[in-house]
Amino acid sequence: xxPCQTQAAPTSSDLRSEKFVAVCSILDRHAHQPSRLIxxxxxxxxxxxxxxxxxxxxxxxxxxxxxxxxxxxxSFYGHFALKPRGKxxxxxxxxxxxxxxxxxxxxxxxxxxxKLDPEHNTTEDMLxxxxxxxxxxxxxxxxxMVVDDEVxxxxxxxxxxxxxxxxxxxxxx
Amino acid sequence: MEATETAVQTSxxxxxxxGCAASGAWKVMAAFEQALGEGAGGRVSMDPGGCSHPxxxxxxxxxxxxxxxxxxxxxxxxxxxxGVKAQDVPEIVEKTLGRGxxxxxxxxxxPATRKRCKGTADIPFYQRQTRFVxxxxxxxxxxxxxxxxxxxxxQAARQAFxxxxxxxxxxxxxxxxxxxxxxxxxxxxxxxxxxxVQASPKKYVICNGDEGDPGAFMDRSVMEGNPHSVxxxxxxxxxxIGADKGYIYVRAEYPLAVKRMRRAVExxxxxxxxxxxxxxxxxxxxxxxxxxAGAFVCGEETAMIASIEGLRGMPSPKPPFPAQxxxxxxxxxxxxxxxxxxxxxxxxxxxxxYRQLGxxxxxxxxxxxxxxxxxxxxxxxxxxxxxxxxxxxxxxxGVTNARGKIDKNAFKAVxxxxxxxxxLTAENLDLPLDFDSLRKVGAxxxxxxxxxxxxxxxxxxxxxxFMQFTQRESCGKCVLCRExxxxxxxxxxxxxxxxxxxxxxxxxxxxGRAVQLGSLCGLGKTAPNPVLSTMRQFxxxxxxxxxxxxxxxxxxxxxxxxxxxxQKCKGCGLCIKAxxxxxxxxxxxxxxxxxxxxxxxxxxCAKVCNLGAVEGIAG
Numbered sequence: 049x050x051p052c053q054t055q056a057a058p059t060s061s062d063l064r065s066e067k068f069v070a071v072c073s074i075l076d077r078h079a080h081q082p083s084r085l086i087x088x089x090x091x092x093x094x095x096x097x098x099x100x101x102x103x104x105x106x107x108x109x110x111x112x113x114x115x116x117x118x119x120x121x122x123s124f125y126g127h128f129a130l131k132p133r134g135k136x137x138x139x140x141x142x143x144x145x146x147x148x149x150x151x152x153x154x155x156x157x158x159x160x161x162x163k164l165d166p167e168h169n170t171t172e173d174m175l176x177x178x179x180x181x182x183x184x185x186x187x188x189x190x191x192x193m194v195v196d197d198e199v200x201x202x203x204x205x206x207x208x209x210x211x212x213x214x215x216x217x218x219x220x221x
Numbered sequence: 222m223e224a225t226e227t228a229v230q231t232s233x234x235x236x237x238x239x240g241c242a243a244s245g246a247w248k249v250m251a252a253f254e255q256a257l258g259e260g261a262g263g264r265v266s267m268d269p270g271g272c273s274h275p276x277x278x279x280x281x282x283x284x285x286x287x288x289x290x291x292x293x294x295x296x297x298x299x300x301x302x303x304g305v306k307a308q309d310v311p312e313i314v315e316k317t318l319g320r321g322x323x324x325x326x327x328x329x330x331x332p333a334t335r336k337r338c339k340g341t342a343d344i345p346f347y348q349r350q351t352r353f354v355x356x357x358x359x360x361x362x363x364x365x366x367x368x369x370x371x372x373x374x375x376q377a378a379r380q381a382f383x384x385x386x387x388x389x390x391x392x393x394x395x396x397x398x399x400x401x402x403x404x405x406x407x408x409x410x411x412x413x414x415x416x417x418v419q420a421s422p423k424k425y426v427i428c429n430g431d432e433g434d435p436g437a438f439m440d441r442s443v444m445e446g447n448p449h450s451v452x453x454x455x456x457x458x459x460x461x462i463g464a465d466k467g468y469i470y471v472r473a474e475y476p477l478a479v480k481r482m483r484r485a486v487e488x489x490x491x492x493x494x495x496x497x498x499x500x501x502x503x504x505x506x507x508x509x510x511x512x513x514a515g516a517f518v519c520g521e522e523t524a525m526i527a528s529i530e531g532l533r534g535m536p537s538p539k540p541p542f543p544a545q546x547x548x549x550x551x552x553x554x555x556x557x558x559x560x561x562x563x564x565x566x567x568x569x570x571x572x573x574x575y576r577q578l579g580x581x582x583x584x585x586x587x588x589x590x591x592x593x594x595x596x597x598x599x600x601x602x603x604x605x606x607x608x609x610x611x612x613x614x615x616x617x618x619g620v621t622n623a624r625g626k627i628d629k630n631a632f633k634a635v636x637x638x639x640x641x642x643x644x645l646t647a648e649n650l651d652l653p654l655d656f657d658s659l660r661k662v663g664a665x666x667x668x669x670x671x672x673x674x675x676x677x678x679x680x681x682x683x684x685x686x687f688m689q690f691t692q693r694e695s696c697g698k699c700v701l702c703r704e705x706x707x708x709x710x711x712x713x714x715x716x717x718x719x720x721x722x723x724x725x726x727x728x729x730x731x732x733g734r735a736v737q738l739g740s741l742c743g744l745g746k747t748a749p750n751p752v753l754s755t756m757r758q759f760x761x762x763x764x765x766x767x768x769x770x771x772x773x774x775x776x777x778x779x780x781x782x783x784x785x786x787x788q789k790c791k792g793c794g795l796c797i798k799a800x801x802x803x804x805x806x807x808x809x810x811x812x813x814x815x816x817x818x819x820x821x822x823x824x825x826c827a828k829v830c831n832l833g834a835v836e837g838i839a840g
Contacts, residue, residue, distance in 0.1 A: 085531035086514050090473075117532075124533040124696075127473045127515030144436030144636065144672045145592035147686050182517065182690060184474055185438035187592035187670075188240045188287025188599045197476070199243030 070095045071103055075110050082111045085121055089128060098129040134170045134177035136215055139194040140208075143183030146191040154191060155180060157205035161212060175219065176212075231276045231318060234294040234360065238283025238445050239438075239477055240599075241290035245306065246280075249291050252310035253278045257318075276318055279365075282358035282446020285600035286346060289329060294359070299340040302327040332596055332618055332627055346597045349616050351578065353586045354562045355602045358446030363481050366488040369449040375494055377565035378456045382502040385568075387417050390461040394564065397572035398584040403429055403520070403557030404641065404667045404743070406583070406656035409564075412554055416462040416544040419552040424464035427548065427555040428455050430471040430478065431525060433517035434639030435690060437670035439588040440558035442600045444471065444478035447562065448485035452508065454561025456499070457568060459506045462554055467508040470525055473515050483510045517640075517694035521742045522547075522555045524696065535696045536742035557668070559588055579605035583655035587669060594621045594631070594675040606653040609635060609645055613673055623677045631675040634758070638667025640687045640694075641747030643754030644680070663754055665747070679776035680759040681766055685713040687751035691744060702745030705736035709752060718779040721767035730756060775839050781822045782837045787812035789834035796826035796835065 074091040078084035088107065093099055099122050108115040122128045138158065142151050158164070158178050162171050170177040186192045189201025193208055200211055235241070235250050257276055284292050289303035295317050302313065305327060316322040328337040329344055341347040341359075352359070361368045369375070381390055395410025416424060428451060432440040444451060455467045469486070471479045486508050489495040497505045511529060518524045519534040526548045528534040547553025563585060567575050576584045583605035589612065592598045596618030603612065613620065613635065622628035634644045643664035645652065652658055659666050674683065692706035712729050715721045733749030740746050756763055765771045772780045785796070785805075790812040797805045797813065804820040807813030815826070815835075827835035 081531075083529075083531040086528065087511070090512060090514065120533050121531070125514035125516050127513075142435075144639065144670065144686070145590075145598070147435075148593050148672060148674055148678055148683070181474060182433065182694075183435035183437070184239075185432070185441040185472075186239050186243055186287065187436055187438055187590055188290075189243055190592060190598070192243070199239065201240070201243045 068103070068106055071106060072110075075107070080111055082113050082117075085111070085113075085118065086125070089118075089122055093128060098132050101130075132170070132174065134174050135219075136175060136196055137177045137179065138212075139179050139181045139184070141182075141184045141186070141190070141192040141194070142180040143187060143190075145187035146183075149190040151180075151191040151203075154193065154203055154205050154208045157209055158212065161209055175216075231298075232296045233276060233278045233313075233318070234281045234296060235278070236282075236284045236290060236292040236294075236359075237280035237363075238287065238290075238442060239475075240283065240287030241292055242477070244290040244304075246291035248307040249293065249305050249310060250278070250280065252307040253314070256310055256314045279362045281360060282363045283442035283600060284359045284446075285355065285442065285602075286344075286597070287600070288598045293327075294341075296360075299342070301329065301338070301340045301344070303329045345618065346599070346601070346616055349611065350602050351586050351604050352602050353566065353578065354443060354450075354559055354588055355446070355600065357450060358442060361447060363446055363448055364484055366449060366485070366492060369447075373569075374449055374565075375453055375489075377568040378453045378460075378494070379500045380568060381457045381460045382500040382504060385460075387461050387463060390457060390568070391417055393568060393572055394461070397567045397575040398582075399560065399563060399567060399575070400583060400656060401557055402559035402563075402587065402668070404638065404665065406666065409556060409560055412544060412556075413458060413461045415542070416464075416552045416554045419545060421552050423466075423549075423551045424462050425548045425551055425553040426455055426458045426462065426464045426467045427525065427529070427553060428467065428469040428558060428561055429520065429522075429525060429555050430469055430475075430482070430558045431513050431520045432472055432475075432558070432668060433520045433694075434641075434668050434670050436592055436636075436672045437590045437639055437668045439590055439600060439669050441472075441475045441478050443558050443562050443588070444475070445481050448478075448481045449489070450562045450565055451482070451558050452485050452489055452495075454556070454564035455508065456495070456506055457564045458554055458556060458561065460499075460504065462552065464554070465505045465507065467506065468529055468548075469508065469510045470519070470529065471510060471512055473513045479510060479512050486510055516696070517690075518696045518742070518744050521744060524742065525555065526553065533696070535698045536744075538741055559669075580653065580655045582657050587654070587666065589669045589671045591617050591671050591673070593636075593671075593673040594678070595619070595673040596621055596627050605655040608651050608653055610650040612654075612671065613650070617673065620673055620675050622675055628675070631677075632673075633676045633678055634674050634680065636672040636674065636683065636751070637670070638665040638750075639670045640691050641665060641743065641750055642667045642670075643750050644683075644758055646758050663750075663757065665750075677774050677776075679772055679774040680755045680762050681713065681716055681772070682776050684752045684755045685710065685717060688713055688748070691748035695744065695748070699740045699742075699745055701736050701739030702741075702748065705732055705739070706745075706748050708732055709736065709749065713752065716763065716766045717772075717777045719766075719770045719777075723767065726756070726763060726767060775837075778822050782817070783815055783820060783822060783824075783827065783835055784837050785813050785815055785826075786834045786836050789832050791832060791834075793831075795829045795831070799825040799829040801825065 078088050104118050105115050108118040140155050184192050191203045193200045193203045237246050291305050293302040293305045338344045391414040399409045400406040469482050499506050516534045519528045521536045522543050524534040524536040543553040579585045586602050586604050588602045591601050619627040620632045622631040634646050636644050688710045692710045695702045695706050697703045715725050733753045736749050792810040804816045805813050824838050827838050
């Protein structure tokens with residue numbers, strides 16, 4: 049487990065390189081194996097909450113593969129975010145069970161409240177990202193909404209907005 | 222020693238599947254721990270007031286009745302409480318654990334008979350099931366390898382490694398008639414035999430836990446509820462084909478399943494069950510849990526292999542089949558979670574015993590995720606050959622209408638097999654469900670999602686829903702799948718938004734068949750199924766959308782024509798105030814009218830009208 053070389057004693061201009069310390073340890077953990085690309089990107093996303101472009105380039109160089117391969121994988125899988133996401137990620141399930149039990153009105157209500165649309169899913173203050181997901185496998189509780197890692201079942205537009213208000217209040221406090 | 226203690230003592234089992242966890246199972250667990258005293262690792266033993274025996278508190282896997290969660294079972298009396306909240310816990314401790322009394326209000330009430338059910342044996346939802354794969358999910362702690370071992374776990378794997386030849390294992394599985402539960406229904410024994418005879422120094426087994434079908438959660442429940450049974454099946458498969466490395470590919474949306482599978486692998490390694498010398502046979506088996514990254518197509522065998530290799534999950538042509546040349550070009554067997562979870566039972570009980578369940582061509586049981594407009598939603602397991610009526614009306618407790626009440630006349634259709642499947646209608650209610658009978662009626666068992674739909678569901682919208690899903694998930698490799706699904710989606714939008722003509726319907730069918738023919742993998746080959754199947758069975762509804770510009774369910778907003786019935790309207794003006802766009806005009810005490818050009822069809826007027834005078838839109 050040899051760490052990659054990094055600048056010692058980071059100054060403000062060195063913060064960018066310090067940013068890669070976590071990436072280096074992730075790459076080391078996966079022995080710089082290109083076949084481990086997906087777990088590597090997952091681990092990076094767990095740290096940065098999204099995949100910054102410069103990090104992807106850095107990963108490509110470190111693994112000695114073309115940046116196109118890394119970008120190709122990062123853009124292929126729905127789990128990877130290439131844009132920064134909000135502090136709280138709201139994932140609304142739009143699987144079959146949730147869909148027939150009216151998940152879309154909940155999505156509409158959330159988007160209206162947060163002034164979001166299909167092209168813009170993160171609020172300007174970077175507090176919320178609203179996404180849909182194909183199925184969370186909690187169909188017995190449809191419609192389902194996941195806020196960060198907490199699953200909320202049997203939602204309605206009203207209860208969804210109440211959950212949202214709760215977070216806004218907690219953030220303001 | 223611990224096992225005998227467990228058998229006699231009172232224990233509390235809290236369901237800790239994703240569904241119950243979402244309903245607050247962890248809070249209930251914490252409340253039990255607080256009430257009974259602190260314990261280590263989620264177990265406590267102490268004497269509560271008046272109770273002379275120790276009480277063990279533990280979690281179980283998904284018990285399937287997710288809608289009624291959190292579920293708490295008190296053993297050995299087998300009292301089954303539903304919808305338990307943390308504040309109910311002191312009462313359960315005092316009455317049930319302390320005095321052996323039942324807290325009536327927490328029992329399940331059968332909505333059909335209004336009868337209170339004491340245990341799962343009294344509840345129709347459970348009564349009519351045959352829980353074979355799911356057996357362990359209710360009473361074993363999924364994070365305890367000891368409980369699994371005490372329950373006879375890993376005996377099948379031991380037998381496979383120490384007392385059976387790979388040929389004998391393949392033959393046993395082939396004789397049992399086990400067919401792949403991931404959707405295809407290919408005989409598992411044949412797949413293994415095919416990989417076994419390949420001469421290669423390196424082979425792989427993969428467990429497919431990338432359950433991507435929306436509306437299906439069987440594999441999640443098995444991985445969360447009994448992860449060791451999956452791992453044991455994987456080990457047997459490895460022995461049967463001569464593989465020394467296994468992968469368990471779990472969908473990223475299932476964090477709890479990932480966690481529990483990882484824990485199972487770690488525990489099995491620690492006990493020397495997995496390792497370099499499995500059960501002293503000298504054979505090595507290592508296993509790795511890999512988390513998917515959110516691509517539905519990765520459920521396809523060749524795409525999954527690409528994903529494990531760190532590439533974009535795009536399928537490749539077959540042959541060569543993975544059993545010949547799979548992961549890293551080596552012979553690879555890929556089996557579904559539920560398939561592997563059956564293997565241990567088959568080896569121990571023998572193929573004849575397994576054939577006692579199910580039908581001649583589809584032996585055994587199948588788990589289904591029963592969801593949608595049905596009174597009891599959840600995870601169920603029935604023998605193949607069970608009729609749809611039995612599942613929907615008896616286990617599911619009947620179809621619910623828009624107000625959530627059981628309604629005998631509300632049944633419209635059941636969508637089976639997710640985005641690859643089709644619809645079954647009232648005339649299929651007595652069809653025995655198995656791989657072959659469903660194929661005959663143009664549907665497929667798929668992975669086992671059963672979404673019940675009531676008469677308020679628009680079938681064109683449902684077809685569009687699935688088309689949107691497959692269009693988003695198409696990997697883009699085959700032109701007909703990539704472009705065809707997009708075109709199909711736009712054609713469906715034309716129908717839904719009132720632009721459809723007779724030509725639209727013709728194109729939908731023609732293009733649907735072309736996409737089936739011109740796609741490489743199962744995703745594209747089956748993507749048009751929901752459209753073609755609903756067009757066949759609900760032709761009239763398509764015609765209403767296209768020729769009458771009308772949606773009988775009121776789901777398709779563009780086709781709504783809200784009007785005020787002049788006979789009913791008393792001119793109170795409530796709707797004028799409610800209308801945000803000023804589309805309603807009229808003098809007081811005289812019938813009002815809606816300007817169709819201004820109306821945005823929000824339904825606000827219908828909602829406020831006390832007389833039901835606004836027609837053609839739901840409030």
